[in-house]
Amino acid sequence: MFGFWSDTGQIYMAGSVLDSDPLLCRLCTWHYIYVAVVESEEWESGSIFSFPHVEMATPEGHEANGNERNSGADDPDRARLRELGYKQELKRGLSVVSNFAFSFAIISVLTGVTTTYNTGLRYGGPASATLGWVVVTAMNGCIALAMAEICSAYPTSGGLYYWSARLTGEDWAPLASWMTGWFNIVGQWAGTTSVDFSLAQLLQVIILLSTGGANGGGYLASKYMVLGFHGGILLLHGMINSLPVTWLSIFGQIGALWNMLGVFAFVILIPIVATEKASFKFVFTHFNTDNGEGIHNKLYIFVLGLLMSQYSMAGYDASAHMTEETKNADRSGSIGIITAVSLSSIFGWAYLIAITFAVTNIPYLLDSNNDAGGYAIAEIFYLIFKERYGSGAGGIVCLGVVAVAIFFCGVSLVTSNSRMAYAFSRDGAMPFSAVWYSVNKQEVPVNAVWLSVVLAFCMALTSLGSSVAFQAMASISTIVPYIAYTLPVFFKVTLGRKSFVRGPFHLGRYSAAVGWTAVLWVAMITVFFSLPVAYPITKDNFNYTPVAIGGVLFCTLFSWFWSGRYWFKGPIKNIH
Incomplete structure (x- = not known):
């Protein structure tokens, strides 16, 4: 019986079935001798065994370099990262709670639900919003479980694109990681643009209501002012993300706590303050077909209404991108993903139900002539306080609470963006990779931080020109991230179904079923959200989602065949 140590940290065995006696394997690779004691009841020819804990000894006459001597080489997180081909360069100071907090703050149900509630009301109304949330979060649970299983096996900052490379084999790894990486990072940049621009627009509404509202001579900030708000917000996010990771951990945890407390407060406050409340039947069964968009088929309307819930749940890949800075990464990253999605599902539904109980006149809430400009x-927050107390000031304060939640969401988004850009540059996939793949004395990828900030601002410049261009950009943040989420899942259940070696967290016999459910769901919503949103179709109501997705796909493939295929070989080991 002979074995050899692969670059994945696995021993590939060849030979006949052995008995249950322990086997001591001494395996030499490069500069180290790995000593592993393995006990197994039955070893079959061609089976693969994973060794999570390996003793490393320095051969005689070979002295480890200073970095390795002083970097805590016996630390399991560092050891696992070495097995995956990378040395520890980022400061590993995050706990499982901090890892979860980044994803929870990015999902930020206060952000997603608040900024897209108009879509839910217009397409299906209360039933589409409340029941659609259950459907979408169940499907996102499958995506999260499938991602968490892979994250446990490959805990690196590269996340999705690294997973794709490892799951497709040597021949397909470069193209698979190229496609996944670019879809992931472009979707993240668009997501940051979308969230921070949403905050700028909310500030516009807060100022409008604070100065009298649309019907009371209130001040409506121009599109240039809104862009200025957006730039200022991004500047603050860049400055915060230039701080050490211990500070970012604090911001992430505050953001998660703020979202939780905000939802708690609103769930209690709205029923108390609202003088008129919708019935239980209205909240869960009323289906709005009066959308003014020429669409009357209920199933079609319901499908379009799912966009609110699907958009609200994006961003949980952040836990994967933060694993190189998280302790016990092969467990903590998976826990972060699953917990963020689970709690967001609960808190989001509670917020949705509370808000919907205050809905009594859908056409008025969607009317651009109301106090909040549509x-x-x-308008709900402003109106319930105004009807109860004669002033909408309390509603403006509530909007301020939401604005802070969106701000924290943006902070964590830039954090996730920068780690993805850092990892992608480490593998040479981005232009000027050497610039973005660098860390400062505080072990922060500060160049990647400011790259993310600048690109998010540039994307928002489209709002000054053609509304078509801005809609196309915004569409990227809706579907492109989910495509990136499920590409490695698809590769796992197809090309990697036999070679994948699970980590501490796994789905066992349900792995394939959960993976295929996730893949099929994303395929379905890609089609759903590419459908026309109004009839007859005009240049002003055209759904640019398929154009945006096609544009990202075309650019990614064109750059690959024109250039990338000649030099990009997938993830590059930086341990020599």
Whole structure:
């Protein structure tokens, strides 16, 4: 019986079935001798065994370099990262709670639900919003479980694109990681643009209501002012993300706590303050077909209404991108993903139900002539306080609470963006990779941080020109991230179904079923959200989602065949 140590940290065995006696394997690779004691009841020819804990000894006459001597080489996180081909360069100071907090703050149900509630009301109304949330979060649970299983096996900052490379084999790894990486990072940049621009627009509404509202001579900030708000917000996010990771951990945890407390407060406050409340039947069964968009088929309307819930649940890949800075990464990253999605599902549904109980006149809430200019949730908050106390000031304060939640969401988004850009540059996939793949004395990828900030601002410049261009950019943040989420899952259940070696967290016999459910769901919503949103179709109501997705796909493939295929070989080991 002979074995050899692969670069994945696995021993590939060849030979006949052995008995249950322990086997001591001494395996030499490069500069180290790995000593592993393995006990197994039955070893079959061609089976693969994973060794999570390996003793490393320095051969005689070979002295480890200073970095390795002083870097805690016996630390299991560092050891696992070495097995995956990378040395520890980022500061590993995050706990499982901090890892979870980044994803929870990015999902930020206060952000997603507040900014897209108009879509839910217009397409299906209360039933589409409340029941659609259950459907979407169940499907996102499958995506999260499938991602968590892979994250446990490959805990690196590269996340999705690294997973794709490892799951497709040597021949397909470069193209698979190229496609996944670019879809992931472009989707993240667009997501940051979308979230921070949403905050700028909410500030516009807060100022409008604070100065009298649309019907009371209130001040409506121009599109240039909104872009200025957006730039200022991004500047603050860049400055915060230039701080050490211990500070970012604090911001992430505050953001998660703020979202939780905000939802708690609103769930209690809205029923108390609202003088008129919708019935239980209205909240869960009323289906709005009066959308003014020429669409009357209920199933079609319901499908379009799912966009609110699907958009609200994006961003949980952040836990994967933070694993190189998280302790016990092969467990903590998976826990972070699953917990963030689970709690967001619960808190989001509670917020949705509370808000929807205050809905009594859907056409009025969507009317651009109301006090909030057609911003439904802003009008709800403003109206319930005004009807109860004669002033909408309390509603403006509530909007301020939401604005802070969106701000924290943006902070964590830039954090996730920068780690993805850092990892992708480490593998040479981005232009000027050497610039973005660098860390400062505090072990922060500060160049990647500011790259993310600048690109998010540049994407928002489209708002000054063609509305078509801005809609196309915004569409990227809706579907492209989910495509990136499920590409490695698809590769796992197809090309990697036999070679994948699970980590501490795994789905056992349900792995394939959960994976295929996730893949099929994303395929379905890609089609759903590419459908026309109004009839007859005009240049002003055209759904640019398929154009945006096609544009990202075309650019990614064109750059691959024109250039990338000649030099990009997938993830590059930086341990020599």
